[in-house]
Amino acid sequence: MIVAKQKKVNEVIDMLGDDFNSLLIVGCGTCVTVSLAGGEREVNSLAEILRTYYANNNRDVKIETETVKRQCDFEYIDQLENLIKENDIILSLACGIGVQHIVERHQDKIVLPGLNTSFYGATLKIGEWSERCIGCGECVLDQYFGICPIARCSKQLLNGPCGGSQNGSCEVDPDIDCAWELIYDRAVKLDKLEDLINYEPPKNWEVYRDGGPRTLIDQEYHEDRKE
Numbered sequence: 001m002i003v004a005k006q007k008k009v010n011e012v013i014d015m016l017g018d019d020f021n022s023l024l025i026v027g028c029g030t031c032v033t034v035s036l037a038g039g040e041r042e043v044n045s046l047a048e049i050l051r052t053y054y055a056n057n058n059r060d061v062k063i064e065t066e067t068v069k070r071q072c073d074f075e076y077i078d079q080l081e082n083l084i085k086e087n088d089i090i091l092s093l094a095c096g097i098g099v100q101h102i103v104e105r106h107q108d109k110i111v112l113p114g115l116n117t118s119f120y121g122a123t124l125k126i127g128e129w130s131e132r133c134i135g136c137g138e139c140v141l142d143q144y145f146g147i148c149p150i151a152r153c154s155k156q157l158l159n160g161p162c163g164g165s166q167n168g169s170c171e172v173d174p175d176i177d178c179a180w181e182l183i184y185d186r187a188v189k190l191d192k193l194e195d196l197i198n199y200e201p202p203k204n205w206e207v208y209r210d211g212g213p214r215t216l217i218d219q220e221y222h223e224d225r226k227e
């Protein structure tokens with residue numbers, strides 16, 4: 001899932017500025033609900049904080065809230081059409097994709113990001129998430145026994161460890177596991193250590209972001225378009 005963190009309230013207030021009378025805060029019911037940043041609970045709690053702030057500052061601001069299933073699908077954004085039109089500013093508590101998807105449908109509206117989108121991660125425990133994938137465009141997890149050296153090794157090493165790990169921790173950040181120690185341990189457990197001897201050539205980064213913004217086209221639905 002996409003992991004995100006809410007911006008600080010004073011940052012949000014600065015970003016909103018003074019030149020508006022109505023605000024719609026839109027949450028997203030998928031990834032950012034799980035990462036406790038932009039679900040219904042966070043939307044309502046931010047709305048309450050902002051209502052109190054504007055009341056205390058003698059500002060008459062109308063604040064409405066709504067949480068859709070996914071802001072990255074027009075199907076759900078379109079359900080908000082009237083609400084979006086009725087409000088001066090839209091504050092999206094989705095990842096950056098949701099914000100831009102609302103903009104795409106409402107070119108004349110100011111749409112602001114209420115979250116800082118962080119990474120693709122997994123939940124380790126309540127309130128703790130860890131990066132697991134960077135969307136490199138060509139998954140090589142099969143070669144590393146299901147542990148991603150691109151997302152989880154600080155140096156993105158594909159051919160073994162850097163040699164700096166200490167007691168299983170990464171030398172760059174001792175708070176994270178050394179990905180290569182995890183890979184090695186998995187190889188031992190699966191009795192496939194010899195598989196790691198093969199040299200892995202440099203990765204094709206053209207399929208990653210370095211080749212420019214990417215679009216994925218499913219030929220089944222778009223026979224007229226080439227990938």
Ligand code: SF4
Nearest residue numbers: 133134136139140148
């Ligand atoms: S190899 Fe690429 S696609 Fe697979 S988990 Fe790692 S970053 Fe993600």
Ligand code: SF4
Nearest residue numbers: 153162170171178179
């Ligand atoms: S200590 Fe491990 S995870 Fe950290 S950079 Fe070196 S090989 Fe990668």
